Amino acid sequence: MEVDSIPKTTATKGEELEHADLVIAILTELCPEEIAVVIGGLRGLSSSIRIVVALKDGTALLPQNNSANGEGGSNLAIIPWTALGLDMSGPPLPSISAGYQSIFAASLKLEAQACCVIASNLENETPHWVSRFIQPVLEPGFDLVAPHFARNKLEGLLNSAIVSPLCRSLYGSRIQNPMGPDLAISRRLFQHIVGADPNARLKNRRIHPLASLAPIAVCGNLKVCQVHLGARRYPPADWMNVSSLLVEVLGPLFLDMETNAACWQRVRRTVPVADLGEPVPPSATVGAIDVDRLLNSFQLGVRDLQEIWGMVLPPASLFELRKLARLRSEQFQMPDDLWVRLVYDFALAHHLRTINRDHLLRSMTPLYLGWVASHAREVANADAGSVEKRLGRLAIAFETGKSYLVSQWRWPDRFNP
Amino acid sequence: MWEQAKNALTQSTERFLTKFASILPGIVALIVAIVVSIVLAWILALLARRLLSSMRFDERMARWGISSATEWSPMNKPTDLVARGIAVLIVLMGVLIGVAAFDAELTTLLVRTIFGYVPNILGALLVLLVGNIIARFFSRSVLIGAVNMNFQYARLLSVGVKWLVIVLAVAMALEDLRIASGIVELAFGILFGGIVLTLAVAIGFNSKELLTKSLERDPKKDSTEAIEDPLRQL
Numbered sequence: 243m244e245v246d247s248i249p250k251t252t253a254t255k256g257e258e259l260e261h262a263d264l265v266i267a268i269l270t271e272l273c274p275e276e277i278a279v280v281i282g283g284l285r286g287l288s289s290s291i292r293i294v295v296a297l298k299d300g301t302a303l304l305p306q307n308n309s310a311n312g313e314g315g316s317n318l319a320i321i322p323w324t325a326l327g328l329d330m331s332g333p334p335l336p337s338i339s340a341g342y343q344s345i346f347a348a349s350l351k352l353e354a355q356a357c358c359v360i361a362s363n364l365e366n367e368t369p370h371w372v373s374r375f376i377q378p379v380l381e382p383g384f385d386l387v388a389p390h391f392a393r394n395k396l397e398g399l400l401n402s403a404i405v406s407p408l409c410r411s412l413y414g415s416r417i418q419n420p421m422g423p424d425l426a427i428s429r430r431l432f433q434h435i436v437g438a439d440p441n442a443r444l445k446n447r448r449i450h451p452l453a454s455l456a457p458i459a460v461c462g463n464l465k466v467c468q469v470h471l472g473a474r475r476y477p478p479a480d481w482m483n484v485s486s487l488l489v490e491v492l493g494p495l496f497l498d499m500e501t502n503a504a505c506w507q508r509v510r511r512t513v514p515v516a517d518l519g520e521p522v523p524p525s526a527t528v529g530a531i532d533v534d535r536l537l538n539s540f541q542l543g544v545r546d547l548q549e550i551w552g553m554v555l556p557p558a559s560l561f562e563l564r565k566l567a568r569l570r571s572e573q574f575q576m577p578d579d580l581w582v583r584l585v586y587d588f589a590l591a592h593h594l595r596t597i598n599r600d601h602l603l604r605s606m607t608p609l610y611l612g613w614v615a616s617h618a619r620e621v622a623n624a625d626a627g628s629v630e631k632r633l634g635r636l637a638i639a640f641e642t643g644k645s646y647l648v649s650q651w652r653w654p655d656r657f658n659p
Numbered sequence: 660m661w662e663q664a665k666n667a668l669t670q671s672t673e674r675f676l677t678k679f680a681s682i683l684p685g686i687v688a689l690i691v692a693i694v695v696s697i698v699l700a701w702i703l704a705l706l707a708r709r710l711l712s713s714m715r716f717d718e719r720m721a722r723w724g725i726s727s728a729t730e731w732s733p734m735n736k737p738t739d740l741v742a743r744g745i746a747v748l749i750v751l752m753g754v755l756i757g758v759a760a761f762d763a764e765l766t767t768l769l770v771r772t773i774f775g776y777v778p779n780i781l782g783a784l785l786v787l788l789v790g791n792i793i794a795r796f797f798s799r800s801v802l803i804g805a806v807n808m809n810f811q812y813a814r815l816l817s818v819g820v821k822w823l824v825i826v827l828a829v830a831m832a833l834e835d836l837r838i839a840s841g842i843v844e845l846a847f848g849i850l851f852g853g854i855v856l857t858l859a860v861a862i863g864f865n866s867k868e869l870l871t872k873s874l875e876r877d878p879k880k881d882s883t884e885a886i887e888d889p890l891r892q893l
Contacts, residue, residue, distance in 0.1 A: 338890045361891065401893055421893055452890065477891055485807045487892055539809055546806050546814050550799065601799050607807045 259294060259319055262352040264376065267296040267326060269341040269361040276367060280360075283370045284318060291380065292317040294352065296326050296345070338423050342451035346436045349429070356380055357432060361423040362389070365473040365525055374519060375469050379428045385464035386455060387426035390418045390517060392473040392524040395621045395629040396531055399479075400491060402633050403613050404585055411640040412499065413460040414509040417468060420456035421491065424471075431459055449501075450494030457498050461505035470519035479529075481536060484611065485604040492603050496592040507648055512641060524626050534571055536615035541567045543608020550605045554591040556658040559583055566612070576616040578639035584609055585640075586647040594654055689757030696753020700746035708742040716741070783832035790828020794821045812861045819858040826850045 264287075268280065277297065284293055299322055326344040328336040338361050349357040356379040364371060378384040393402070401419060409420040435449055435458060449458075459466050499506065544567035551560060562580050588606050592599055621629050649656065711717075720737045759770045798821035805813030830847035834840060 335888065335891070337888045339888075398893065405893065421890070423890055423893060479892060482809065483807075485803075490888075490890055491893055535809075539807075542809060542811070542813070543806055546802060550803070598796070598799070601803055604803045604807060607803075 259321075259352065261292060262294040262319070262349075263291045263355045264293045264380065265296075265345055265349045265352060265354045265357040266293065266372070266376070267323070267341050267345045267357075267359050268298075269323075269336055269338060269359060270363055271298060271335060272363075276363075279367050279369050280372050281318070281320075283368075283373045286370055286373050287376070287380070289317070292319075294319045294321060294348070294354075296321050296323055296348075298323055339451050346432050346451065349432055350436060355429050356426060358387075358426040359422070359424060363475040364471060365475055366522075368472075371471060375424065375471065376426050378467050378469065378518060379426045383465055384467045384516075385428040385431040386459040386466045388417050388419050388422060388456065388466065388468045388515075389424045389474075390468040390470045390519075390521075392470075392522045393418075393626070393629065393633075394473060394476075394524050394529070395624065395626070396529045396618060397476045397479075398474070399614055399617065400487060400610070403581075403610065403617070403636075405491060405495065407633075407637040407640040408495065408585060408589075409456060410512050410637050411644045412506040412509065413457055413502075414512045415456070415460045415466060416512055416514045416637075417456055417466065419468070421452055421495075422455075423452065425452075425455060427455065428464075431455070431462075431464055434458060434462060434464075450498065453491070453494035454498050454501070457502050457505075461502050465516075467516035467518055470517065470521050472522035473525045481531070481611065481614070482539075485607045488606055488610060489600060489603045492588075492592075492606070493599065496589050499589055500593055503651065507651070531614065531618045533615045533618050536611040536618075537571055537574060540608050540612035540615060543605075543612075547605055547608065550597065550601065553596050554602065554605075555584065555587050558659050559587065563609075572619075574612075574616060575620065576613050578636050579643065581613050581636075582639045582643040583646065586643060586650070589647065590650050590654065593651065685760050688760035689754075692753045692757030692760065693750070696750050696756070699753070700749035703749060704742040704746040707745050708738055711738040711741060779835055779837065783835045786828055786832045786835060790824055790831070794824035794828070797821065797824055812864055815861045816858060819854055819861065823851065823854045823858070826854065 266284075268277075272280065281295070284295065287293070295318065297320055323336055326341075326348055328340060328344055338359070341359055341361065345357050345359055348354075356376065358372075358376050358379075360372060360375075375387060375389070378387045391398070398419075401421070405421055406418055410416050435451075435454065456466065458464075544563050548560065551563070555563075559580065562577075566574065566576060566580075584606075588602065591597065591602055596602070617632075621632060624632065650658065716738050717736050755770050755773060759767060798817045801820045802813055802817035805816050810816065826847065830843055833843045
């Protein structure tokens with residue numbers, strides 16, 4: 243991803259953009275009113291900070307009374323996504339991974355002190371939410387700011403089921419959303435990741451621009467915090483097409499486990515990270531999940547994928563899965579320790595290349611759908627607090643099972659019943 | 660008369676002994692070649708078995724999905740099959756070298772013909788090996804994809820695709836070996852057509868489910884949402 247030039251026309255007061263303190267990429271589609279809210283919030287930051295904001299159409303989307311050179315005093319320049327080198331010929335929204343790579347390259351070129359990617363929409367946007375999110379990396383202290391969303395019980399389930407508890411047990415930091423997708427990053431951290439040549443370094447070191455951020459920050463003893471942002475608006479989940487999500491998310495996560503093996507094997511306990519801002523209760527809207535359809539997928543997987551799972555899972559787990567598949571819909575519940583073992587065994591198989599990695603991750607889909615069905619049934623009538631406690635218990639199960647992962651990682655030939 | 664008979668017998672014995680003496684080195688060379696090749700085959704088979712065992716060849720073969728050989732011969736592990744294959748090859752080469760030592764025109768021709776056929780055999784083996792690997796890969800891809808799409812006949816589809824590729828590979832191998840090409844073509848056409856028909860029937864049954872699912876989808880949902888970045892759902 244090359245950023246050759248940041249256009250002069252969008253620069254503040256007609257100057258060429260050669261330097262910025264903060265680079266922000268908003269990789270989501272916002273209406274002019276929402277943009278006004280974000281820009282208004284950014285003006286609240288110190289006027290001595292030069293800020294570059296990348297939006298879909300640059301200044302074209304700005305409301306008439308909100309120019310980039312407003313009298314607010316902050317040095318704010320607005321550029322289109324294409325100026326960051328993002329390919330806009332495909333889907334309407336750019337890829338988040340490409341967005342991160344571009345913003346790293348732009349931040350390096352502009353010698354920015356920090357950068358930030360906003361890729362999600364909040365349910366209730368307040369004028370200062372973006373500035374509150376960025377503030378911790380601008381003022382000396384934090385290197386990575388992750389979002390802390392008010393969780394709706396049936397949304398963001400891949401994060402709740404695998405990403406968050408796995409990262410917590412591996413790296414010892416209790417970050418709710420280690421893969422953002424919104425993250426604010428200090429110069430120290432993005433320099434640590436991209437070095438001098440962003441393209442070469444990311445390719446050679448197999449660093450995923452999104453999945454590797456939190457592990458690198460924690461393993462590098464950099465300071466991490468999370469900011470309460472309220473509830474997030476998720477795109478509608480397509481439960482019949484989850485496999486590509488698993489490949490996109492778990493692939494980089496499992497690869498990172500290889501890269502940081504020396505780091506996570508030393509971690510013995512988990513610690514909370516600094517929580518900034520006021521917690522916001524989740525909205526009352528609760529989505530619906532067709533549990534029976536998910537259970538059908540799980541049962542079909544147990545019936546037809548035994549041959550593939552047999553290469554990945556120990557006999558005891560296969561036996562448990564067969565027992566689960568025979569249960570009636572209302573009795574179905576996947577135990578935490580079984581789910582944790584399944585995730586760890588898939589991570590081990592990914593590491594050992596037991597089968598083709600794409601096949602491996604896609605074959606996990608029925609198991610994940612089984613977990614979703616079990617979770618949806620369990621929290622159907624639970625309030626937000628109970629859901630948080632339930633996910634807390636799952637995270638502890640991941641921590642408890644870590645010794646199994648470490649042992650099998652070090653001695654894969656050890657007897658595993 | 661007795662003298663003539665004695666001369667004839669002497670000449671016949673001389674001819675036999677001369678002939679025998681002329682082929683004796685060839686026989687000795689054949690025996691030596693066979694004995695040496697058996698010893699060499701035994702040593703190489705032993706080395707191959709140890710090397711493959713240290714490389715965990717059996718596990719790797721299972722991991723790569725090449726277990727057809729063991730399916731056909733379940734008593735033998737892939738390591739044993741390879742070791743025995745090497746031994747048989749060495750002994751065969753010893754026999755050919757020994758036969759060639761007679762220096763007879765016929766044996767030279769035989770040896771030349773057999774050695775000329777070796778590239779075809781190796782080519783056929785390579786085609787079978789690659790075909791097997793591709794068949795396994797496609798079969799797994801189809802199985803996982805079909806299960807994730809909730810197809811009830813996922814296994815049938817997967818087995819169909821696997822045999823489609825294997826039948827194609829076997830037909831190509833037999834063509835390479837120049838064995839009954841007319842029958843092979845006919846049999847291949849019948850088998851290939853049969854498998855394609857079976858797959859078409861299986862897809863036909865599944866397409867009903869697929870159609871139902873696509874009709875159940877929210878019509879207001881923009882088609883572009885389907886290709887958006889999966890990370891946005893995280």
